[in-house]
Amino acid sequence: xxxxxxxxxxxxxxxxxxxxxxxxxxxxxxxxxxxxxxxxxxxxxxxxxxxxxxxxxxxxxxxxxxxxxxxxxxxxxxxxxxxxxxxxxxxxxxxxxxxxxxxxxxxxxxxxxxxxxxxxxxxxxxxxxxxxxxxxxxxxxxxxxxxxxxxxxxxxxxxxxxxxxxxxxxxxxxxxxxxxxxxxxxxxxxxxxxxxxxxxxxxxxxx
Amino acid sequence: xxxxxxxxxxxxxxxxxxxxxxxxxxxxxxxxxxxxxxxxxxxxxxxxxxxxxxxxxxxxxxxxxxxxxxxxxxxxxxxxxxxxxxxxxxxxxxxxxxxxxxxxxxxxxxxxxxxxxxxxxxxxxxxxxxxxxxxxxxxxxxxxxxxxxxxxxxxxxxxxxxxxxxxxxxxxxxxxxxxxxxxxxxxxxxxxxxxxxxxxxxxxxxxxxxxxxxxxxxxxxxxxxxxxxxxxxxxxxxxxxxxxxxxxxxxxxxxxxxxxxxxxxxxxxxxxxxxxxxxx
Numbered sequence: 083x084x085x086x087x088x089x090x091x092x093x094x095x096x097x098x099x100x101x102x103x104x105x106x107x108x109x110x111x112x113x114x115x116x117x118x119x120x121x122x123x124x125x126x127x128x129x130x131x132x133x134x135x136x137x138x139x140x141x142x143x144x145x146x147x148x149x150x151x152x153x154x155x156x157x158x159x160x161x162x163x164x165x166x167x168x169x170x171x172x173x174x175x176x177x178x179x180x181x182x183x184x185x186x187x188x189x190x191x192x193x194x195x196x197x198x199x200x201x202x203x204x205x206x207x208x209x210x211x212x213x214x215x216x217x218x219x220x221x222x223x224x225x226x227x228x229x230x231x232x233x234x235x236x237x238x239x240x241x242x243x244x245x246x247x248x249x250x251x252x253x254x255x256x257x258x259x260x261x262x263x264x265x266x267x268x269x270x271x272x273x274x275x276x277x278x279x280x281x282x283x284x285x286x287x288x289x
Numbered sequence: 290x291x292x293x294x295x296x297x298x299x300x301x302x303x304x305x306x307x308x309x310x311x312x313x314x315x316x317x318x319x320x321x322x323x324x325x326x327x328x329x330x331x332x333x334x335x336x337x338x339x340x341x342x343x344x345x346x347x348x349x350x351x352x353x354x355x356x357x358x359x360x361x362x363x364x365x366x367x368x369x370x371x372x373x374x375x376x377x378x379x380x381x382x383x384x385x386x387x388x389x390x391x392x393x394x395x396x397x398x399x400x401x402x403x404x405x406x407x408x409x410x411x412x413x414x415x416x417x418x419x420x421x422x423x424x425x426x427x428x429x430x431x432x433x434x435x436x437x438x439x440x441x442x443x444x445x446x447x448x449x450x451x452x453x454x455x456x457x458x459x460x461x462x463x464x465x466x467x468x469x470x471x472x473x474x475x476x477x478x479x480x481x482x483x484x485x486x487x488x489x490x491x492x493x494x495x496x497x498x499x500x501x502x503x504x505x506x507x508x509x510x511x512x513x514x515x516x517x518x519x520x521x522x523x524x525x526x527x528x529x530x531x532x533x534x535x536x537x538x539x540x541x542x543x544x545x546x547x548x549x550x551x552x553x554x555x556x557x558x559x560x561x562x563x564x565x566x567x568x569x
Contacts, residue, residue: 089358089400090301093366097308100370103377172380179424190457191432214457236425244379 118149125274128153138261139163142181160268161261171247177257183222190214200273207234222261227283229253254286298356302400316385332481336419339488343412362399369395386420418484431474439469442519451527475515482507482550499561514549
């Protein structure tokens with residue numbers, strides 16, 4: 083047996099071993115009721131009425147459940163969308179980046195990082211998209227919650243989802259989007275929302 | 290004849306490569322689906338063909354080369370296969386796709402040695418251009434370039450007699466509003482031109498300096514060609530009417546930019562070669 087034959091055998095052995103790699107698990111989800119309805123319709127001075135947010139924040143068909151509400155506080159209003167994903171073990175079951183914001187009719191779109199400082203809590207890094215329409219500018223702040231961890235970056239999200247799939251951890255995933263007109267940062271809304279979402283993630287984790 | 294073929298060391302290399310391609314078949318099939326689904330990725334179909342051509346172009350150099358298996362290839366092969374396992378188990382196709390390039394390079398080095406690998410390196414490295422960048426990267430780059438392209442076109446149009454008001458991606462002309470849409474961005478063209486610039490310099494066996502210049506020039510030339518296309522379209526809409534949006538320059542925008550940039554690259558290539566031959 084020549085040296086080349088030995089190397090070929092080793093290579094074929096390694097390739098054969100790699101071929102045994104299973105595909106990501108397609109876990110069947112336990113039946114559980116909707117969770118997102120527990121997000122209160124009153125958060126601080128903000129109250130929500132039943133209305134659609136799809137004109138601003140499209141629904142991602144890949145999510146297992148989602149809620150969308152328009153909250154008002156005096157003259158101010160905002161759109162909230164929370165989507166919940168489960169079994170995010172492959173690209174087809176993870177959040178669709180194409181469905182994050184409503185791009186049709188925009189004349190410009192600017193993406194940036196932002197830090198949300200909420201009273202009494204650690205600042206959180208999130209993503210911000212400013213969309214200019216013919217009649218207004220809408221700013222969308224969004225982030226993900228993988229288990230209890232807040233992830234404010236698409237690349238980090240891919241890292242955490244890949245790691246969870248590798249380790250066979252079935253964490254729940256929330257996509258949280260808050261939109262306002264003219265960059266009106268709703269700090270007094272988020273200080274009530276963020277702790278509620280953390281509690282919600284804890285419930286989802288126990289499921 | 291068959292006995293001679295069976296004894297040939299090249300047959301063993303081909304056997305190893307065939308096993309590798311069989312392992313990666315599902316990932317390669319996913320890549321083909323991605324190329325077919327997005328016009329901006331369609332250059333992926335040409336990349337393996339050009340890569341094969343690069344190997345074919347070096348066949349006379351390869352034929353007399355001794356096959357000298359090298360252990361240096363083993364860590365590369367192991368790293369590539371490790372990335373394959375991570376990408377497959379973790380459901381991350383980008384990692385799994387990139388692992389193909391690493392595994393392939395490792396396998397060639399492990400089975401055939403450094404001299405063969407050095408000769409095949411351009412062909413193997415070239416395959417990297419068939420792997421789509423993550424959507425989030427492409428999208429960010431596209432949105433950024435759309436505004437720059439619209440802004441540059443808005444500067445160019447008034448001296449050509451076309452009044453224009455720019456609002457982000459939109460160019461408001463007196464008779465129509467044009468949008469520099471996502472598909473109109475130069476990003477898809479630039480990626481395919483980068484692939485083309487790399488192949489052009491290699492196939493024509495240009496000196497390294499000219500080769501590097503051709504690769505680097507593909508990016509600004511692709512951008513400028515797209516500006517020229519947007520400007521020409523806006524001029525056509527202003528002077529002739531919206532009917533020009535149905536012409537070939539607009540409908541086949543990707544091909545138009547590609548052809549324009551190819552012409553510019555060829556001119557650059559000729560100019561650089563003349564400079565080298567006539568260094569006065």
